[in-house]
Amino acid sequence: MEIFSNLALGFGVALSPFNLMMCLVGVILGTLIGVLPGVGPVATIAMLLPITFNLDPIGALIMLAGIYYGAQYGGSTTAILVNLPGESSSVVTCLEGYQMARRGRAGPALATAAIGSFFAGCVSTLVVALFAPPLAEVALKFGPSEYFSLMVLGLVAATVLAHGSLIKAIAMVLLGLLLGLVGTDVNSGVLRFAFGVSELADGIGFVVVAMGMFGLAEIIVNLEQTDKREVFTSKVGSLMPSREDFKRMTPSILRGTVIGSALGILPGGGALLASFAAYTVEKKVSKYAHEFGKGAIEGVAGPESANNAGAQTSFIPLLTLGIPGNAVMALMIGAMMIQGIAPGPQVMTERPQLFWGMIASMWVGNLMLVILNLPMIGLWIKLLTVPYRILYPAILVFMCIGVFSLSNNPFDVLIMAFFGVLGYICAKLACEPAPMILGFILGPLMEENLRRAMLLSRGDPLVFFQKPISATFLIISILLLVVISLPALRSKREEAFAGDEQK
């Protein structure tokens, strides 16, 4: 069994005192920046790059990887406690996690996120170790038409994200799509909807929109209620999940892990979709579907497992093809090149210590994170006892610093403020921000791949149905649309009949 000797080699490397320390430094840093709203792993890794120049390459990469998945852990903490998604993957955690916190179940929500992430991390590390080379072939099979159809499926599923009206959900998805169009057109280079503002030339940043729509809007809504402002602290229950909670979260964690591991392999936004997809599945499959929107533990367990699994398997295209799946992976390539390592398939054969050491360290890092984070839950909950007059200004300051640090430009802070107001208006109109965020993320990807596919097919739209993977996604989307619209049709008809009887 070659795999065992490989893993043994990997753990030999990962468990050396120096590498253990680098891993610990990485995950602690990652957790910290994940908790601070707006300060993301991209900026942190970039700032740390020069320090890694003089380190041993394995230790350096282990630390950088630790920051990446540490940030995933930390990001869910603020999402759950104060409704602030620092990462695209934690947007979904806000939906149920924050509701759980409002009901005094912040402890179990945080614990679920940690346990789910750990389990998913273990499984997906194994997936990377066992199947990295064959899975890389899957990534190669995904071309523009496959991505486009996958995005269509994602958007159709997005309407399931909403708790209230279907029409409002669709309207919000469309708003998100429109906002995603702002910036330079990939094909022609023409500026769209930039109104001569050069800061808009690269589009609106995701973090800026998410922080405004969720965090800022939430603060405004809360401040408005002078008499019955929410106090979480009086109802903080047990810190750990109950036996019932464990029973409910287990299948969700399993499903989330599978979804995340599968989608994480795709470099073009696959990992982004993972947590959204897991949430959609949980909502459709769960026996407790009626609890969604009010703090269902499945809605935390599934997406949290999915995003961590996706984070892990997104190393597959990086390590085997040298193709970065997201901005953080692109930085890892930069870090490897600085060390004189050309990322790609030859890394595995030429530098097995590095390859397997990194994989083993992923597991070690996940273990460290769960050990670090479970006892910290009590501490995080204490954060909620801070009075609002101190907590809110503090959050606001951190948000502004975080957003400013994205590109050292005050313009981003203004944009965040704009989306804060928009988020408040949407809250008043009972329009959910989550479908909008998904539209905002997927819209540009979808357009880009649609146009590229059409260019490659010289304008023949049938290409989407001629490729088997693409056709499958489209057929599932159509089926899903039918399923979603059926109950709506039925209730409409029932309303109509009820109206008839009254006459």
Next chain:
Amino acid sequence: MKRFALFLALALATSLAAAQAWPSRPVRIVAPYAAGGPIDISARLVAAKLQESLGQPVVVENRPGAGGNLGVDYVAKSAPDGHTVVVGAIATHAINPTLMGSVPYDPIKDFRHVTLMVQVPNILIVNLELPAKSVGELVALAKSRPGRLDFASGSTGSTGHLAGELFKGMTGTFMVHIPYKGAAPAVLDLMAGRVHLMFDNLASALANVRSGKVRALAVTTKARSGFLPDLPTLDESGLKGFDMTTWWGIMAPGKTPQPVVERLNAEVLKAMAAPDVRERLRAMGSEQPAIRTPEQFTAFVAAEQKTYAELVKRSGAKPD
């Protein structure tokens, strides 16, 4: 009049003093692109060395946006005292002014071009299953199937795109340009055979060429590259005069005093010559550029601007 002269003398004296005292404060190097890219990394490499030799903190600040124009424009309008400089690149100083119609700065007059840091060739790579084994065969193939071959690039108006357009123009072939958001997804589609060829940055293409995932046909510089000495140039493959590199270097605001520019030039060159920095710049595909002095650099930028203005116009990449 006397007062004015006094004022002038005073101003002159203080500016001279400023030059002598430079750097009196921390120096900022603005990288007009996202952190972690090659431009950012090379700036950070040099900054670490400058910090030792200048005795002042040297900080790299990322100000991405608008294809690099935001950061460049910010420095063009900063105080010309040598404490704020920028990494200007082929995009911001040669391509964007024509590609975008107008930019809020003058790439020549608003800058002192201090030191050219990096020059990286592009190489022409093709999918393994494409029957063409040389540039000549590729041209023949493209001519036998007009409009059927696709060439990918990292974005519209990138050096990869413009190299492709120049190739088309010089060989009289017609191929379809498929723009991507960054070179990485383009390379993935090239490996999978969805697009046929692309002009990719040498540093990123090298690993794929060596591992046999793609086939290299030629390098875009006039001289062969030390990294792939067996790879012919386009110039020797029948495209006479084909010479393109991606480059970037340190630039200061236009009115920065000469002594400061000279000192900075010397210090950056010294930093680049340090063995560890040199080795890492090499890992990015860059050999030490032949252009050393600010005057040579300015002349080079002016020439590049002229070349690309013509090329962008000819390629039709300019948005209307």
